[in-house]
Amino acid sequence: MNRRKKKFIKFVLKKKVLQFGQFKLKSGRISPYFFNSQFLYSGYDIFKLSQFYAYSIIHSKISFNRLFGLAYKGIPLVSSTAIALKIIYNLNIKYAFNRKEHKLYSDSGIIVGKELIKQKIIIIDDVITAGLTIQENIKHLNQKxxxxxxxxxxxxxxxxxxxxxxxxxEIHQQHNCKIFSIINVIDLIQYLKEKNTKKEELKNLLLYYKKYGSKKIPI
Known part of the structure; x- marks a missing residue:
């Protein structure tokens, strides 16, 4: 695991973004841990997080010209990432995001931002589990x-x-795109093992992963 990933894990543990306990997920699964980005609520925290996003986007080397955030947590993430890309990499990228409900007056519709037609879009969100939120919202993006x-x-x-x-x-088969992350659960497991900390939490995490984890990811 590289230094940047360790730095990010330390950051989200310190800010209690990564929590351990018992949590019911949108998928219905009962998880022994939870990633909650709402605990990054200061200007410093959200900008620090956006720098990690910007670095990941640049180093993915994929072609894009628009950022799209998923409501609600993806909205501050996409706007702050656009700022980080401009400040750090001098890339002036437009962004948009969706509403949870259609607005029927004034700037009506479900998409906020310049119309998305024939764009190469990067979708930004805080966490991915079974992909329900992403699958629900991808349909709002123009098929072109x-x-x-x-x-x-x-x-x-x-x-x-x-x-x-x-x-x-599933997402690659349906939408022909890849998922990128700052860190993943395997990184977290390796970090906890290396630090020899939170042993009971790690034990529960491993049991959960054995049940719901991707079979192609060894531990």
Whole structure:
């Protein structure tokens, strides 16, 4: 694991973004850990997180010209990442995001931002599990657009909605795009092992991963 990933894990543990306990996920799965980006609520925290996103996007070397955030947590992430790309890499990238509901007056519709037609889009969200949120929201993007990639802060590396393939496989098959992350659950497991800390939490995490994790990811 590289130094940047360790730095990010230390950051999200310190800020209690990574929590351990018992959490019911949108997928219905009961998880012994949870990644909650809402605890990054200061200007310093959100900009620091956006720098990690910007670095991941640049070093992925994929072609893109628009950022798209998924409501609600993806909205501050996409705007702050656009700022980080400009400040650090001098890339002036437009961004847009979706609403949870259609607005029926004034700037009506479900997409906020310049119309998305024939764009190479990067989708930004905080975490991916079974891919439900992404699958629900990708349909709002015009079919003439290309989804260049999906970027999340934390990838749980779990089975997809159908529980036969991994989330990565399902999304790649349906939308022909890759998922990129700042860190994933394997990185977290390695970090906890190296630090020899949170032994009970690690034990529960491993049991959960054995049940829901991608079969192609060894531990």
């Amino acid at each position: 657009n290309i989804i260049s990639g999906i970027f999340v802060a934390f990838d749980r590396k779990e089975k997809g909605i159908l529980k036969k393939n991994s989330t990565h496989q």
